[in-house]
Amino acid sequence: MSYKSFQEMLKKVFLAIFIAAAISCSAGARVDLNGEEPGTLQPNAAQSVIVKDLVSLFETVHYKKVPFNDSLSSEIYDVYIKTLDEGKNYFLKSDIQSFEQYRPVLLKDLTEGDLSAMFHIFNVYQTRYLERLNYAVSLVDTEFDFTKDEEYIYNRKDEDWFGSEEEAEDTWRKRVKYDMLTLKIREEEGKEDRQKRIETLTDRYNNLISQAEKTNNDDAFQIIMNAFTGAIDPHTNYFNPSFAQAFNEDMARTFEGIGARLMMDNEVVKISEVLPGGPAFKDKTLQVDDRIIGVAQGDDEFVDIVGWRLDNAVSKIKGPKGTVVRLKIIPAGQELTSQPTIVSLTRDKIVMEESSAKKETKTVTGQDGKTYKVGVIKIPGFYIDFEAYNAKDPNYKSTTRDVKLILDTLKQENVDAILVDLRGNGGGSLMEAIELTGLFIKSGPVVQVRDTRNRIEVDSDDDPSILWDGPMGVMIDRFSASASEIFAGAIQDYGRGLILGTQSYGKGTVQSAIDMARVISPANRLLLKAQSSTATNDAELLADGAPAFGQINITMAKFYRITGSSTQHKGVIPDIKFPMIYPADKFGESSEPAALPWDQINATKYSPVADLGPIIDSLNISHESRMEKSPEYENLLEDIAYLKEREGETSVSLQETKLRAERAENEKRSKARREARQASLGLPEDSEEGSTTDVDFIEEESLKVMADMIGLIS
DSSP: OOHHHHHHHHHHHHHHHHHHHTOOOOOOOOOOTTSOOSSOOOOOHHHHHHHHHHHHHHHHHOSSOOOOSHHHHHHHHHHHHHHHHTTOSSOBHHHHHHHGGGTTTHHHHHHTTOOHHHHHHHHHHHHHHHHHHHHHHHHTTOOOOTTSOOEEEOOOTTSOOBSSHHHHHHHHHHHHHHHHHHHHHHSOTTOOOHHHHHHHHHHHHHHHHHHHTTOOHHHHHHHHHHHHHHHHOTTOEEEOHHHHHHHHHHHHTEEEESSEEEEEETTEEEEEEEOTTSHHHHHOOOOTTOEEEEEEETTSOOEEOTTOOHHHHHHHHOOOTTOEEEEEEEOTTSOTTSOOEEEEEEOEEEEOGGGSOEEEEEEEEOTTSOEEEEEEEEOOOBOBOHHHHHTTOTTOOBHHHHHHHHHHHHHHTTOSEEEEEOTTOOOBOHHHHHHHHHTTSSSEEEEEEEETTOOEEEEEEOOOOOSOOSOEEEEEOTTOOTHHHHHHHHHHHTTOSEEEESOOOOOOEEEEEEEGGGTSOHHHHHHHHHHGGGOOOGGGBOTTSSBOOOEEEEEEEEEEOTTSBBOTTTOOOOSEEOOOSSOTTTSSGGGOTTOOOOOBOOOOOOOOSOOOHHHHHHHHHHHHHHHHHOHHHHHHHHHHHHHHHHTTOOEEEOOHHHHHHHHHHHHHHHHHHHHHHHHHTTOOTTOSOOOGGGOOHHHHHHHHHHHHHHHHHO
16 A cells, blocks of 8 residues: 555545534433533434443453443543544633543443433534634635745644634634645646635535534444444444444445445535446446435335435435335436436445455566566455355355456466465455465464453364465555454465565454344333334334344454464564555554553464475565665655654645745655656656556565565476
């Protein structure tokens, strides 16, 4: 994963939290503890039951035995405040001071199913959030002075909370000024369109306000629960029903619906992508940028969805395979006042091929002068469609099944080696990690698992067949985690292949997904079922009439390699090392305060395939020699140094000349790199090829290492 890709990933994660935490609705519980209610959200009865039974579940089955005391209550409080406003952009100091009364009692409240204090804090946050954005909207047409030398502190997490509204407004004035200046600098040279910048920022802020005003108590509850679970363990997560569905679909790489990606555009649902092979693709009646203004199930009446939240609209459009959904469509390019067209589609099962394992064949020349073919298999996650698997569907979707097909194809292409790319692979199904390992070893143990009672289970590959017995390598990075580390660790321990890259994430814990309906006590289920007769939202009900409770992914065991070493914290150390772009103390398990420690158990009995030690020593000599002469390696080191240098920066100049100079310097640096690479490739200076942004230096060098390995083995 490149630094740019990682930044984009962080933006998506932040946006998901941002919209969830800043998104109005229902229910009735205790009134605000202070007698004044800045927001309108309050917990419902089901949420109170869920949290009470969830606390009991933690005390009985969670792997980490944490004392439920005042110290944990304080940690929950800190995590919750940080989750809502880590950048200290919204709360006032007086808000935080008023919240301190809840610090010692939050855990006791949760144990009793009392969410009033947590919801009160959330409501204050939402109020402050809307105040800041509405103030930003009021400033967009200000005539800013971009010659004035002042700074905007964009990273305020080490600053104090706003001492007053005036201090908050001054920071947000600078925020708007910075946003406006950024747009101005992005404009083409000589072009000045202040009105367009005003419209762009107004739309941007109003869109955020619109999303915030759609917040419901499920969103607040999701944030609250993850603050609670995150204070105990970074990998235990509560998912409300819609989040649970999304998680399980991602694990399966399949879903049932019309086969289109949707987005919000000015309060209207818009089609952003039509997925190949789905009903919308086959029907050819829907196009990118078409807008959906109404939805009907079969022959039912249409429901107007303009102004709806995206997740609610999606739940109306998706549905079981074989059912019919009708859509009112305003075609792309037409005004919303145009006469809509009616499209009828039969939903089907959609396979998300773009996030499945893929292959590519690369040609590389070794030090011996010979040319070799290497099959690169990119695996983005360890996925399996459990529903189809349990139903004994012979064509169920899984990582191992996909890689089997890829290996068959690569063998037909007569590749000399296989390179498995697990960079950025956050894990997934343990079963898939074991079965995938089995494609490359004859049989034997793959991983050890210790549960809450200290019982150790050895999970093995029992299939003696091997799909690939030739040279292989596995690429990992700091974001290769969990099941990725099990696979890479087993390949390394057996001496089956090379591990190339940087130290992996270090997530050595096992989570089990539990439907909260199984956790809720019978008495509470009956009580809630009786209350559900007043529910107005069908999406909140299960088929039997009981409220949907969501899902908890809870840590119940710990991984250990067959050598007995835990992957927790330490992860997998590669045989062929590359510089680490992301520091271990800021990214990975080592950066998680509530993470479990590293430990060790006895090794299990296994028979290594080979001792690659002597080969690894020789390969490292050649690898390091190439790295020292490589311009890309030098660029990588420069990038790491540059990031380290800027790591502590928290502010940016609001003086136009300074920002333009900084941009010019960055462009000069990029141009010099591009020209140097073009020269090394023998390309003319004005060629569009040779861009360093498209260079995957880690893969290129890994392929060269694989060529060296093939030569040595031969």
